[in-house]
Amino acid sequence: MRRQNIKQVARRLFVEHGFHRTGIALIAKTSGVAVQQLYRDFPAKEDIIAAIVEEDCGRFANLAALELALAQEDREAVRNWLISAVTRCDPEGDRLFLEIAAEAARNERIRSIFSNVRTAMISNMSRAFAGLTGHSVALDHHRMLAESLLIASMGSVCVRALHGYESPDSSIKLISCLIDGEVR
Structure with a gap:
């Protein structure tokens, strides 16, 4: 429960103040956990x-x-999973995503975390594209479609976070074109 509390408090503080302006001392104080315990x-x-x-x-x-x-x-159901995997709406999560992405450009450890998540998402989306086309194994073009879908999803996150503009119909249309084009 303590770790969960720390994560929730840190998440909120990272969104509110940014990664660099949120120190361990602030996380400890706000979460009510001693600095030594947090470490x-x-x-x-x-x-x-x-x-x-x-x-x-x-x-x-x-x-x-x-x-x-x-x-x-x-x-x-696979098609619905692909759509939901990249069109979720979480304004706080979007802001945190951008904060982590910015830090990944400067911090090798954060870049590694970010890269691992990207690799896992592409792998799972590739399997989904393979399943849509009746393949049991993801092929190179499934991975390319997955990467394209992930890029489009990241663009949607940026638009939502930077402009406060949510366009789920546009996102779903783009995703549907990728999915339906592959199925055909």
Whole structure:
């Protein structure tokens, strides 16, 4: 429970103040956890980011739904998973995503976390594209489509976070073109 509290407080503070302006002392004070205890739970600020990213990815990825859809060869469910995986709306999460992306440009450890998430998402989306086309194994063009979809998703996150503009119909249309084009 203490670790969960620290993650929630740190997440909020990273969004409100940014990664650099949120120090361990502020996280400890706001969460009500002694600095020494916080360091026992998370040896570095990057470890808190890693835990937040892992939790967020698990929540948004919904891999159980993808696995079930693939096992049942339910193409509509696979299609819905692809759409939901990249069109979720989470304004706080979008701002945190941009903060982490900016830090990844400067911090090798954060870049590694970011890269691992990207690799996992592309792998899962590739499997989804393969399942849509009746393949049991993702092929190179499935990976290319997955990467294209991820790039489009990142663009949507930027537009939402920077401009406060949510265009789910446009995002879904673009995603549908990628999916339907592959299925045909």
